[in-house]
Amino acid sequence: xxxxxxxxxxxxxxxxxxxxxxxxxxxxxxxxxxxxxxxxxxxxxxxxxxxxxxxxxxxxxxxxxxxxxxxxxxxxxxxxxxxxxxxxxxxxxxxxxxxxxxxxxxxxxxxxxxxxxxxxxxxxxxxxxxxxxxxxxxxxxxxxxxxxxxxxxxxxxxxxxxxxxxxxxxxxxxxx
Amino acid sequence: xxxxxxxxxxxxxxxxxxxxxxxxxxxxxxxxxxxxxxxxxxxxxxxxxxxxxxxxxxxxxxxxxxxxxxxxxxxxxxxxxxxxxxxxxxxxxxxxxxxxxxxxxxxxxxxxxxxxxxxxxxxxxxxxxxxxxxxxxxxxxxxxxxxxxxxxxxxxxxxxxxxxxxxxxxxxxxxxxxxxxxxxxxxxxxxxxxxxxxxxxxxxxxx
Amino acid sequence: xxxxxxxxxxxxxxxxxxxxxxxxxxxxxxxxxxxxxxxxxxxxxxxxxxxxxxxxxxxxxxxxxxxxxxxxxxxxxxxxxxxxxxxxxxxxxxxxxxxxxxxxxxxxxxxxxxxxxxxxxxxxxxxxxxxxxxxxxxxxxxxxxxxxxxxxxxxxxxxxxxxxxxxxxxxxxxxxxxxxxxxxxxxxxxxxxxxxxxxxxxxxxxxxxxxxxxxxxxxxxxxxxxxxxxxxxxxxxxxxxxxxx
Numbered sequence: 001x002x003x004x005x006x007x008x009x010x011x012x013x014x015x016x017x018x019x020x021x022x023x024x025x026x027x028x029x030x031x032x033x034x035x036x037x038x039x040x041x042x043x044x045x046x047x048x049x050x051x052x053x054x055x056x057x058x059x060x061x062x063x064x065x066x067x068x069x070x071x072x073x074x075x076x077x078x079x080x081x082x083x084x085x086x087x088x089x090x091x092x093x094x095x096x097x098x099x100x101x102x103x104x105x106x107x108x109x110x111x112x113x114x115x116x117x118x119x120x121x122x123x124x125x126x127x128x129x130x131x132x133x134x135x136x137x138x139x140x141x142x143x144x145x146x147x148x149x150x151x152x153x154x155x156x157x158x159x160x161x162x163x164x165x166x167x168x169x170x171x172x173x174x175x176x
Numbered sequence: 177x178x179x180x181x182x183x184x185x186x187x188x189x190x191x192x193x194x195x196x197x198x199x200x201x202x203x204x205x206x207x208x209x210x211x212x213x214x215x216x217x218x219x220x221x222x223x224x225x226x227x228x229x230x231x232x233x234x235x236x237x238x239x240x241x242x243x244x245x246x247x248x249x250x251x252x253x254x255x256x257x258x259x260x261x262x263x264x265x266x267x268x269x270x271x272x273x274x275x276x277x278x279x280x281x282x283x284x285x286x287x288x289x290x291x292x293x294x295x296x297x298x299x300x301x302x303x304x305x306x307x308x309x310x311x312x313x314x315x316x317x318x319x320x321x322x323x324x325x326x327x328x329x330x331x332x333x334x335x336x337x338x339x340x341x342x343x344x345x346x347x348x349x350x351x352x353x354x355x356x357x358x359x360x361x362x363x364x365x366x367x368x369x370x371x372x373x374x375x376x377x378x379x380x381x382x383x
Numbered sequence: 384x385x386x387x388x389x390x391x392x393x394x395x396x397x398x399x400x401x402x403x404x405x406x407x408x409x410x411x412x413x414x415x416x417x418x419x420x421x422x423x424x425x426x427x428x429x430x431x432x433x434x435x436x437x438x439x440x441x442x443x444x445x446x447x448x449x450x451x452x453x454x455x456x457x458x459x460x461x462x463x464x465x466x467x468x469x470x471x472x473x474x475x476x477x478x479x480x481x482x483x484x485x486x487x488x489x490x491x492x493x494x495x496x497x498x499x500x501x502x503x504x505x506x507x508x509x510x511x512x513x514x515x516x517x518x519x520x521x522x523x524x525x526x527x528x529x530x531x532x533x534x535x536x537x538x539x540x541x542x543x544x545x546x547x548x549x550x551x552x553x554x555x556x557x558x559x560x561x562x563x564x565x566x567x568x569x570x571x572x573x574x575x576x577x578x579x580x581x582x583x584x585x586x587x588x589x590x591x592x593x594x595x596x597x598x599x600x601x602x603x604x605x606x607x608x609x610x611x612x613x614x615x616x617x618x619x620x621x622x623x624x625x626x627x628x
Contacts, residue, residue, distance in 0.1 A: 005571045103350060110357035119358050123324070123351055130347045131320050137343075138316065155350060162342040165182065170339045173189030174283075174308075179504035185431060194493070195423055212480050214487040215449045216419030233490070237483055325595055326580075326611045334628060337582060337608065348580045348610060 009154055013101040013108060017047040020056065020070040045073070050105070054112055077102070078109060083121055090125035091132050095153040102153040130159060137163035186342060192335050196280035197233040202247040209243065232281065236288045246289040251275060252282055254295040257303045264310045271311060271331025279308065279335045315340060324351035418445055419491065424626055426498040431582065431627035433613055434575035435505045435513065436620065438529045439498075446495060453488050457481060502528075505575070506536045511563050512574045514540060577614040584608050587624035591616075 004010065022044050030038030033046045040046075048056070048070075056069040076082070077099050085093050095102045106122050109115075132148060137160055152160060182188075205222040212219040219230050227247065230238070238244040250256065251274065263272040275281065282304055290297045315332060322344065329337065425439050460481055506513060506528070513536060517527055528536065544552075544562065552560045564571045585591055585603035592602050593615045603609060608628070619625035 004573050005569065006573065103354065107353055107357055110354075114358060116358045119354050123354050126347065126350060126354070127320065127322060130322070130343070134316060134319050134343055138312075159343065159346050162346065166186070166339055166342045169189055170335070173193070174279075178507060179500045184501075184504060185433075187427075187430065191497075194490075195427075198419065198423070207476075209476055210480065212483055214484065215446070215453060215491050216417045216422075217487075219483075233486065234483055237479075237486065241479060243479070325599075326601055326609055329582075329608045329610065332608065337628065341582060344610060345580050345582075352578065352580065352612070 009101055009104065013104040014051040015049045016099065016101065016105055017049055018053055018075045018109075019045060019073050020048045020053050021045050021073055022070050023067050024069060026069075050108060054108075057112065072113065075109070077105065078115075078118060083118065086121055086125050090128040091148060092151075093125070094151040095129075095156065096151055098153075100154050103155045129156060133160045134163055136160065137167055185345075187338050189335060189338070192277075192338060193280045193283070196277035196334075197236075197284065198231050199277055199281065200229040201232050201235050201249065201281075202227050202229055203235045203238065203244040204247055205238070205244045207243055232284060236284065239289050239292075246285065246292045248285060248289075248293050249275070249281065251278070252285060252293065252300070254299055254303060257300070257307060261303060261307050261310065264307065264314070268314065271314065273331060274307075274333060276333050277335075278333055279304075311336065319343065319347075322347050322351065324348065324355040418442060418449070419494075422446055422491065422494050422498065424623075426494055426501070428620055428627045429498055429501045432617075432620070433579045433581070434577055434617075435502055435509070435527065437527050438502070438532065440526075440529065443495075443529070446491065450488055450491060450495075453484055457485060457488070502532060503535065506532060507539060509573055509575055510536060510540050510543065511572045515563075515572070577617065578612050580610050581613045581616075582608065582610055582628050583616055583625050584628050585619075585625055587619075589624075591619055591624060 022040055022042055025039055025042045027039040028037070029040040030036060032040060032048070033044065053070065053072060057072050058068065060068055082093075082098065099105050103122065103126065106118065110119055129152075133152070133156060136146075136149065149160070204227055205224055207222070207224055209222040211221040214234075217231060219234060220228055222228055222244070235244065235246050239246055251260075260272045260274060282300070285293065286297055286301060293300060311332070315336065318329075319340070321327065327344075327348075332340075421439075421442055425436075425442060429436055460477075464477070464481075513528070517533060517536075526533075547562070548560075562571060583603075585605055585607050588605050590602045590604060592600050593611065594600050595615075601609070601611070603625070616625050620627065
């Protein structure tokens with residue numbers, strides 16, 4: 001993925017916390033779950049920011065069976081419940097509430113853990129929702145069902161903004 | 177900033193308008209005038225009542241000085257445009273063929289040479305607007321068909337494409353990024369062609 | 384006396400002198416029908432391409448030379464006009480012609496500025512990347528950047544690092560002061576994303592076939608408009624078979 005080092009949304013997405021399960025006991029790491037000075041035990045579940053989880057998940061523990069430091073259980077925002085909600089009605093899911101950088105997180109997650117089925121669902125959702133966004137951007141004056149606008153994730157907001165801008169420029173040119 | 181961010185990877189309608197003003201158009205001079213050598217274009221000597229082709233922006237200057245009248249392009253009249261409108265309705269799946277710069281050219285001629293057009297301006301304006309709107313609805317419907325790889329968009333003019341551009345490219349780019357996670361990671365990285373092995377460090381010590 | 388000369392003779396003279404310089408230019412541009420259109424294409428390609436395109440050395444030399452020729456012509460003509468203002472030999476037509484030439488110069492000037500500003504904005508955005516790219520390809524005529532652009536790029540980088548240094552880098556441990564670190568799977572160097580989709584128009588009669596993935600391919604018809612990944616068509620831009628729109 002060609003990320004941009006200075007991209008703020010990317011940095012924010014990297015800070016998003018995801019559930020992790022430790023495969024080994026690590027002495028002194030207890031402060032991660034609020035027990036400073038103690039060890040973090042094998043099988044304990046805590047949430048870590050994505051950037052840290054990614055490194056721990058790919059680093060292979062050389063001493064033992066070649067397993068990684070942590071396992072990544074499926075986070076809630078990718079779970080069956082959410083998937084079903086998306087499949088049922090892509091435009092009524094509150095993506096922003098789910099995760100402000102939803103698409104980016106999905107991208108990052110699937111780069112670590114390939115999930116073609118999930119990508120399929122998310123791509124269909126993006127097509128449906130962006131089509132809706134284009135409709136809204138086209139009728140900037142009419143405020144029909146504007147609740148949808150509040151459910152947009154950051155990428156979608158950006159999309160909405162640039163689409164309305166473009167329509168606005170065109171309308172202005174036609175009027176002048 | 178060297179180039180404001182809203183101008184990067186996008187054009188303003190006024191810029192497209194500027195480019196369209198270079199299109200040639202036929203004029204009917206009223207007086208004679210010596211030829212002019214412009215950069216990239218030669219304007220021949222003009223003789224009264226002998227048709228010549230000149231760039232639109234030159235035609236507009238000459239017209240404003242009453243030196244010529246402008247011969248409207250063959251598509252800029254009610255009959256032709258109404259035909260096109262009928263065609264748009266008859267064929268909901270395709271765009272009727274209009275010039276690459278139909279919106280810009282009709283706009284400039286309506287503003288600067290309305291008396292040279294064969295039909296009343298308000299009627300022309302109205303059919304042009306109908307055409308624009310029906311095509312807009314069509315192109316919006318087409319936005320459902322976006323995918324991660326490629327689309328073909330024949331029949332739209334540059335200005336119409338430009339209006340859709342931010343939306344189309346942003347959505348397709350996101351679809352592409354999502355889709356790329358399903359292809360093997362190695363292939364994605366290799367596609368970038370970056371020189372990751374470049375050892376040159378641009379450290380700032382000696383500055 | 385000069386004022387006895389017919390205005391047409393004078394114009395003829397101007398014609399001849401500008402013809403002489405035009406002949407010179409024609410030799411240069413015999414293969415290129417219209418440098419104006421070429422400049423528009425170059426500007427649009429540059430504007431829509433995610434990466435910086437090779438600098439149009441030859442075209443820009445021609446354009447800049449013609450601009451200065453026309454400006455000289457305008458200067459001479461205005462001088463002539465001022466000298467003869469009282470005698471009333473300067474006709475309205477002559478002034479109108481000068482006005483058209485002036486407008487033409489302004490218009491082409493605007494295109495040149497758009498072209499260069501677009502390039503500078505990419506140099507700003509991808510400074511370190513292009514410093515690396517151009518590190519070993521100095522001073523060649525087909526080089527990516529013009530001499531002025533190369534100079535601008537290095538100056539820009541110098542000012543930027545100085546600013547960063549003064550603001551915060553000097554307070555950080557040395558290992559954290561790199562601006563081009565690429566370790567740990569994270570590159571600090573911002574590079575253009577050549578897989579971005581772009582709008583293109585195919586302008587060649589010979590159909591272009593571009594591969595899409597393993598099996599698929601796409602044939603580009605003449606005058607067809609498509610959206611495709613930039614990386615798939617970048618080589619056709621260079622030879623002019625495809626234009627970005």
